[in-house]
Amino acid sequence: MTTKEHPLSPTSSPMSGYAAVTKLVYRYADLIDRGDLEGVGELFAHGSVDTGDGNLLRGREAVRDMYGVVILYPDGTPRTRHVTTNLMIDIDEASGTGSCHSYVTVFQHTDDFPLQPVYQNRYEDTFLRENGEWRFDHRLMCDHRPGDTSHHLRA
Numbered sequence: 001m002t003t004k005e006h007p008l009s010p011t012s013s014p015m016s017g018y019a020a021v022t023k024l025v026y027r028y029a030d031l032i033d034r035g036d037l038e039g040v041g042e043l044f045a046h047g048s049v050d051t052g053d054g055n056l057l058r059g060r061e062a063v064r065d066m067y068g069v070v071i072l073y074p075d076g077t078p079r080t081r082h083v084t085t086n087l088m089i090d091i092d093e094a095s096g097t098g099s100c101h102s103y104v105t106v107f108q109h110t111d112d113f114p115l116q117p118v119y120q121n122r123y124e125d126t127f128l129r130e131n132g133e134w135r136f137d138h139r140l141m142c143d144h145r146p147g148d149t150s151h152h153l154r155a
Contacts, residue, residue: 017091020134021098021127028136029082029104035075037067047136052144069154073110078152080118081107096129097137106152113151120145 015023024043031039041064048058049066057063070078083105091098102123109115122143127134 015134017093017096017098017127017129017134018089020129021089021091021100021125022087024127024134024136025084025087025100025102025123025125029084032067032070032082033077033080035070035072035077037064037070040064040067043136044139045135046130048138050138050140052141071152071154079108079110080152083107084123098127098129098134100125100127108152110151116147118147118149118152120147 028040028043031037031043041060044057044063045060047063048056049063050056051066055066057066073079085103085105087100087102089098089100100123102125104119104121104123105117106119106121107115108118120143121141124140124142126137128137129135
């Protein structure tokens, strides 16, 4: 199979719902790990996030501001790796809707904090296709299992 034929290839056109949803889930992890909180907010510009503790955040600014609790180091990153696994994706191409359930484990390492998992969570996401582009509709963060987040999140 050539790269162009691969279902996750960014050059495939139009991108299938499955590939687009996969890319969005991984894009979120990449943005967080780069410290690009504006980019994270943009992913939810027309969507919402339920933090699982009674907070429902709608839109770019609300989601971006929620991530103000993340500690960013001098290099501009939180020094984390969000490892997202077990993606279970369902796509309805005809209706332009999709869902994905996944797990995330957050690893962190700083100069004075050894590499370790600091958080586990499960995401239940829904997606919409509008004008040919897939986007996040809603994310439910659930099954929180925090470890030592003292170097990752402000109290």
